[in-house]
Amino acid sequence: MQSLCPELRSEAYRxxxxxxxxxxxxxxxxxxxxxxxxxxxxxxxxxxxxxxWFREDFxxxxxxxxxxxxxxxxxxxxxxLSSGGNVRVEFLDYDWSLNGR
Numbered sequence: 001m002q003s004l005c006p007e008l009r010s011e012a013y014r015x016x017x018x019x020x021x022x023x024x025x026x027x028x029x030x031x032x033x034x035x036x037x038x039x040x041x042x043x044x045x046x047x048x049x050x051x052x053w054f055r056e057d058f059x060x061x062x063x064x065x066x067x068x069x070x071x072x073x074x075x076x077x078x079x080x081l082s083s084g085g086n087v088r089v090e091f092l093d094y095d096w097s098l099n100g101r
Contacts, residue, residue, distance in 0.1 A: 004035050004048035004094050023072075030072040035092070038073070040080050043087050045069060049094040065089050 006029040013021050030036055035048045045066055051058060055065065062068035066089065070081040081087060 004050060004092055006035075006050075027072045030069055031074055031077075036069065038069070038077050038081060038087075043085060044090060045081070045087050046090045046092055049091050051089075052091040 006025060009021070009025065029048075036046065036051075038045050047065065047069070051065055058065060058068045062071060066081045066087040070078040073081065
């Protein structure tokens with residue numbers, strides 16, 4: 001089972017470029033199909049457990065998890081998520097084994 005966390009940067013964040021760095025990190029995380037994915041046929045969004053644990057934080061800016069993901073997803077997925085209709089949200093199991101190392 002893989003970690004469902006965002007990858008750590010190899011360099012420090014900078015105050016002058018923080019917004020763009022965080023936006024890019026969010027785009028990479030949302031687009032990583034090992035951590036988050038959208039099945040267009042079933043309209044099911046399978047997300048990292050992080051989205052479940054901090055759901056209220058993500059929904060503050062976008063109202064729903066599908067709307068948040070659509071803001072950062074690649075264009076085809078963003079369009080499909082925004083096209084209307086219900087999107088079922090499921091959360092992937094988190095791998096806690098790293099904590100034991």
